[in-house]
Amino acid sequence: MEVCSAKSVEVYNQRKKLQQERLENMKKKLKKVKTRMNNRAKEFEVQMANSDLFNKDKTPLISENKTKIQKLLKEINKLISSNSSGSLPDNKLAALDRALGELDRLLAKTINVKNPEVVQELSTMS
DSSP, X not given: OHHHHHHHHHHHHHHHHHHHHXXXXXXXXXXXXXXXXXXXXXXXHHHHHHSSOBOTTSOBOOOTXXXXXXXXXXXXXXXXXXXXXXXXXXXXXXXXXXXXXXXXXXXXXXXXXXXXXXXXXXXXXX
16 A cells, blocks of 8 residues: 555656646746747837838828738737736747747838838838
8 A cells, every 4th residue: 555655646746846847948938938029029119210110290101911910919918918827838829929920020021111002101201
């Protein structure tokens, strides 16, 4: 009897240790994602401050990707706000990373001024 209980205690301790390691790894991943998000936000703010993508009254120019961007922002907000404590699960972390990547690509397109409406707006501003 004592051998079984000692073995079950050992298995329990191993599982607990694995869970703790997984939690620590998830915290590290979350910290990296948060850092990457903050860095991208700062880069975007600098790019927007240095670009001519705003009208004279500082309102952003209309983009053909506006609905996509709004959808991605809503998804990102939902993913972040749904996590009330601790780290994000792997599937939500992957979804957040995917949404941020897509948002990054869409904003890069807007900043590169490939939209004909934006080019026209910029040409009338000068």
